[in-house]
Amino acid sequence: MSPLHAVPGTGAAPRPPRSGSMTKVRVEAPGKVNLFLSAGAPAADGYHPLTTVFQAVRLIETVTARRQAADLHGTITLTLDEPDPDVPTDETNLAVRAAALLAETAGVGDGVDLLLRKRVPVAGGMAGGSADAAAALLACNALWGTGLSLTELTELAARLGADVPFPLLGATAVGHGRGDRLTPLMARGTYHWVFATAAEGLSTPAVFRRFDELAEASPTGVAAAPAEVPASLTAALRDGDAAALAAALHNDLQAAALDLRPQLADVMALAESAGALRAIVSGSGPTIAALAPDPAAAMRVANALNASGLVAEALRADAPVAGARVVG
């Protein structure tokens, strides 16, 4: 494991004392929607170079980290407040992996009991597991008094997954590389989203694979490098113009997600006919993200989707919201 280097003056969080005396730390972290996603041809490691614009949405994961009873000392446990067969509670849970990586990196022998409250749809292309990992990093850093800076935590986050650094930052940001190299983007106003979830998730690697297959079969193939963020999108965000943002939304993974799940096209059409400015696939899907012009329209879109029987659930959420933060 490579050593961590703090970059002076870049988001360094105040370092709590090494001998942290807190018994419990609660952290909230947001899910995301990709306002723009362009993918290039996969590199030798299988990862696709991306240009993506993330926006943090008010679907909030909560991780509570508790100091452990002495007899369990050194283990990392995870409990869900509402058990869910689709979310593992063993060492494969991304929040457990995050705590283990921090412990290993900082040389901490302490364990932790993590309690997870999920509000982001599971396997929905909204980075719920990544938000849990980001929250666990922040919570354990405070509980254990390991004192890593935000920059150091972001570096650990990128090792856990391409989507894990963003929930630490929150708001609106451009991602390059695997989507993990972030630059904040200026955004005015509040955007009113409706997220239509599916009963069954889609696997991110499977969607990227189908993206490759579709690209190979197309006459133009796939561009080696991803496209840059269009000026129309950055201008819409700068102006707080939801209609202009709707027109600029783009997701290269959408065709692959629709190919794997054709019925998502019906969900998109219904959202738009019920008053959404535009509906797109969120990230790798299968969640459909519908952008509404105002809260009343968002309510109408959510009601129409919920009444349709086409979706598991339609959730309203505004955006952008802040990144992971300690709340208690």
Ligand SMILES: C[C@@](CO)(OP(=O)(O)O)[C@H](O)COP(=O)(O)OP(=O)(O)OC[C@H]1O[C@@H](n2ccc(N)nc2=O)[C@H](O)[C@@H]1O
């Ligand atoms: C597609 C996106 C869009 O934001 O997220 P979701 O919509 O699934 O949440 C991300 O790129 C997903 O990020 P994340 O889910 O953290 O990906 P990782 O765990 O790092 O990688 C899972 C797998 O996705 C594929 N992958 C991921 C990122 C990337 N730039 N190129 C890829 O090809 C690879 O097959 C990789 O093995």
Ligand SMILES: Nc1ncnc2c1ncn2[C@@H]1O[C@H](COP(=O)(O)OP(=O)(O)O)[C@@H](O)[C@H]1O
């Ligand atoms: N903390 C977690 N929350 C949800 N899923 C998790 C978590 N840790 C691991 N997983 C596994 O990762 C898969 C994708 O998780 P998730 O982050 O919800 O979706 P996506 O990658 O589409 O944004 C899940 O199907 C689940 O098996």
